[in-house]
Amino acid sequence: MSTTASTGQRHSYGNYIDGxxxxxxxxxVFVSINPTTGRPWGTFSQSGATDVDHAVNAAQAALKGPWGRLSPSAKGRLLIAWGEAIAENAQAIAMHETEQNGKLLTEMQAQAKIVKDWLFYFGGLADKVEGRVIPLERASVLNYTLREPLGVIGVIVPWNSPTLISIMSMAPALAAGNTVVLKPSEITSASAFDLAALAESVGIPAGVINVVTGARETGDALVSHPGVAKIVFTGSEQAGRSIAAKAGGRLAACTLELGGKSANIVFDxxxxxxxxxxxxxxxxAAAGQTCIAGSRAYVHRKIYDQFVDRIVRRAKQIKLGDPRLPATQMGPVATRAQLDKDLTMVAQALEDGAQILCGGKRAEVAGLEDGLFFEPTIFHETKPGDRIMNEEVFGPVLCITPFDDDEExxxxxxxxxxxLAAGMWTCSLQRAHSFAKRLEAGTVWINMYRALAFNSPFGGYKASGLGRVNGAEAIEQYLQTKSVxxxxGSEVQDPFVLRL
Known part of the structure; x- marks a missing residue:
């Protein structure tokens, strides 16, 4: 795989299968683009069904072979060592990601460093997966359960936080004893190879983590493969629905973390x-390219004008630029398609009668004229039925709306x-916890926003997804139960009588 330093040279990658x-x-092959410069970054293999089959077979062999023969404690120790290796190489991993998705280098580096916490946590859980003995009416019968891995897990991750989301998905799967075929986004494929190589460097057997690159054809082949026991997908609602239908057609399980249109409520x-x-x-943050983006802000009317003045002033001051530089506060959007979507959604909002307070167009950054930058944008006077209030933009676009009372x-x-998520800002403990219970969201933040932890479950309600990542319950979703x-006793049973 490519180990070229970040010098503007082209990188070249093949798939990573069985080590x-x-x-x-x-x-x-396909070409990835650096959104900051608008120029090609590297080439990757365009994988088809045969390549996916090769990867799944390698994962199955590792499951039955060296990985399957390791004790849970040994697996856990390897996951912990992998976490340490990733943290030690966080700078290089982060640079690959920033140059492919345009997010701030400081954020990508922080994510690459912190994923060790996930691997430490789930590595520690690996030898704590236990069955139980069932107390039966018949004292002569021993009945106990075994918790066993599902098999090969297909993991499909997006481009916005590729290392963090990959580890959030893979850590519990591997701790439960499964093996993985990872398909990164075609926009940010490079860091998946970094992770796989580092895993093998600390002793995780070849074939436990395999990487296949490509676009929709590759993902479809992985979802449809009969040797894949479960699909874990993070991405758009539309893609998630399609994946769930394909996987469900062959009775494969899914964990889906999909879109959001999260509300951020500011009380008086x-x-x-x-x-x-x-x-x-x-x-x-991240140019709005996160599933948890607080894209709808509701502000109490008593403070609405004051708050709008403040937020618009700050939005206009956000420094756009090269995401590798410490002074930059917001980088480009990741793709030309996303830039076009931002422009289209803004135009539709204006047509629907919304008023724009700032931004709304492509931004020009000196020295990066071909970069895919979009101005921080704020709307008001939007209506609940407007498209901008109901569809995920996945860009730096905020709709701000006044309200008069709690029920409204x-x-x-x-x-x-x-x-998926919601936030609220209030000094009233009674209101905060009452609202937390009544908000229809998988994560609710009170006087904070955009926080995650390895030991706190994360996932969505309604169309935002199925299942949970993070926390002890995540490992349960990669296990199946066998009753033995x-x-x-020596008593001979009547073969024609069912004994209960």
């Missing part, structure tokens, strides 16, 4: 400095088919 780099059978008793920073982080804003916040019965 070896291999080109796709077709020999076809909020600490405004704190709320202002939280709303800004919720939508403009609760209905507004819940008035979406999504339910053993007659300990």
């Amino acid at each position: 070896k780099e291999t080109a796709s059978q077709s020999g076809e 008793d909020a600490r405004l400095d704190q709320a202002e920073a939280g709303v800004l982080a919720g939508i403009f 804003v609760l209905a507004l916040a819940n008035g979406t088919r999504f339910g 019965w053993c007659e300990l």
Whole structure:
């Protein structure tokens, strides 16, 4: 695989299967683009069904072979060592990601460093997966359960946080004893190879983690492969629905983390400095390219004008530029398609009658004229039925709306088919915890926003997904239960009578 330093040179990658780099059978490749410069970054194999089959077979062999023969404790120790190796190489991994998705280098590096916590946590859980003995009415029968891995797990990750989301998906799967075929986004494929190589470097057997690259054809082949026991997907609602239908057709399980249209509620008793920073982080961090983006802000009418003035002023001051530089606060959007979507959604909002307070167009950055930059954008005067209030933009676009009372804003916040996250800003403990219970979202933040942890479950309500990552319950979703019965007595049973 490519180990070229970040010098502007082109990188070249083949698939990573059974510990070896291999080109796709077709020999076809695709090019990834650096969104900061608008120029090609590297080439990757365009994988088809044959390549996916090769990877699944390698994962099955590792499951039955060296990985399957390791004790849970040994597996856990290897995951912990892998976490340490990733943290030691965080700078290189982060540079690959920033140059492919345009997110701030500081954020990508922080994510690459912190994933060790996930691997430490799930590595520690690996030898704590236990069955139990079932107390039966028949004292002569021993009945106990075994918790066993599902098999090969297909993991499909997006481009916005590729290392973090890959590890969030793979760590519990591997701790449960499964093996993995990882398909990274075609936009940010490079860091998947870094992770796989580092895994093998610490002793994780070849074939336990395999990487196949490509676009929809590759993902479809992985989802449809009969040797894949479960699909873990993070991405758009539309793609998630398609994956669930394909996997369900062959009775394969899914964990899906899909889109969001998250509400950020600012009550009139909020600490405004704190709320202002939280709303800004919720939508403009990562140029709005996160599933948890707080793209709908509801602000109490008593403080609405004051808060809007503050947030617009701060949005206009956000420094756009090269995401590798410490002074940059917002980089480009990741793809030309995303830039076009931002422009289209803004135009539709204006047509629907929304008023724009700032931004709304492509930004020009000196020295990076071909970069895919979009201005931080804020709308008001939007209506609940507007497309901009119901569809995920996945860009730096905020809709801000006044409200008058608690019941009104609760209905507004819940008035979406999504339910991934929500935030609120208030000094009232009673209101905060009452709202936390009534908000239809998998994660609720109170006086904070955009926080995750390895030991706290994360996932969506409604159309935002199925299942949970993180926390102890995540490992349960990669296990199946076997019930074992053993007659300990010598009594001969009547073969025609069922004994219960």
